[in-house]
Amino acid sequence: MKTRSGPGDGPLDPSLSAIMSERRRLINLAYRLLGSLADAEDVVQETYTRWYAMSPQQQKAIESPGGWLTKVASRICLDQLGSARARRERYVGEWIPEPLPDSAEWADGRRPGGGAADPADRVTLDESVSMAFLVVLEAMTPAERVAFVLHDVFRYSFAEVAEIVGRTPAACRQLASSARRRLRASQAPAAPAARHAGVVRDFKQAWDAKDIDALIGLLDPGVTAVADGGGLVSAALRPVEGCEQVARHLVDLAARAPGLEILERSVNGRPGLVLRLDGATVSVMAIDVSDDRITHIWGVRNPDKLRSWTTG
Incomplete structure (x- = not known):
């Protein structure tokens, strides 16, 4: 398997620095496959x-170290996805992928402790x-997820994907095709970033004002709000x-939390909201917008998934 360059990757050579330079690409791959930054870090560490x-002799015998690392990381993810499905069936409430902040959130001094770069x-x-x-x-x-992400997102050939998934290239092509159909069937065209941000801003203001009529006007009639508390904090189970x-539901939530602060923030690269109470981040909300109406709200309250949002 060849190595595909990721953001910030340099040319591959046998040196230690070149091997470690693969780390960012592996984190990117594992997060997309698992939907969890913590699990992605564990996968990369195991890789x-x-x-x-x-032995040094075994390492030197590998023609493409970057390709070897990708293959191993992908196979570990494939194994974890099988066990994760069983764990998430026992999860209390809904399971939502771990939300990520925009890098600017760290660059402007809000990085916890000001220490080393966060994996996010x-x-x-x-x-x-x-x-x-990600949902x-x-x-x-x-198998669908691995084949689709490797081929459509990271641009590996189906022959290379087949080495990881353990199926024929033709079977991997079918897996990716099936994944694309799922995406087309479930996703409406995304709103332009500026329009998306405007809707989220209006939504925040209506929520701050506890204006139910204004909120209803911003929500799609078929809107769905999903909360992930992980069984550790209170959240709607359905x-x-x-x-x-x-x-x-949102107005009631605000009424039960006097002093709740609602902030506009980028969540996984799209405009969203962060809720803080007494200076602590208590929830991160990803918001999907289509035709100037909010169609989905994903609210993450599980503290284990909010570590990248913790302020010092």
């Missing part, structure tokens, strides 16, 4: 552990990490559906 467990900084934010995209990936089989029901 490097396996590399350094080999290394994830390239584009449409392939939007919450709407659809969650509905795919592990999605809330319908514009009036969602609007009343």
Whole structure:
């Protein structure tokens, strides 16, 4: 397998620095496959552990170290996706992928402690990490997800994907095609960023004002709001559906949390909201907009998924 260059990757050579330069691309790959930054970090660590467990002679015999690292990381992700499905069936409430902040959130001094770069900084934010995209990936089989992400997002050939998935190139082509059909069937055209931001801003102002009528006007009649508390904090165990029901649920939420601060922030590369109470981040909301109406709201309250949003 050849190496595809990712953002910030330099030319590959046998040196330690070149091997470690693959880390950003591997984090990007594993996050898209697993929907969890913590799990992605674990996968990359395990991948490097396996590399350094080999003798120098074994390492030198590998023609493309970057390709080897990608193959190993992808196979670990494939194994984890199977077990993750079983774990998420036992998850209390809905499971939502881990939200990521924009890199500017760290660059302007809000990085916790001002220390080393957070792994979230290394994830390239584009449409392939939007919450709407990741939620659809969650509905795919592990093999579909790996074949689609490797081929359509990272541009590996189906012959290369077949080495990882353990199927023929033709079968991998069918898997990716099936994944594309799922995406087309579930996703409306994304609103332009400026329009999306305008809707989110109006939504924030209406929510701050607890204006139910204004909220209803900004919500699609079929809007769905999903909350992920992970069983650790209170959250709706089932999605809330319908514009009036969602609007009343949001106003009730604000009424039960005096002092709740609602901030506009980029969530997985798209305009969203962050909720803070007493200076602590208590929820991150990804928002999907189509035809100037909000169609989906994903609210993450699980503290384990909010570590990238914690302010010092």
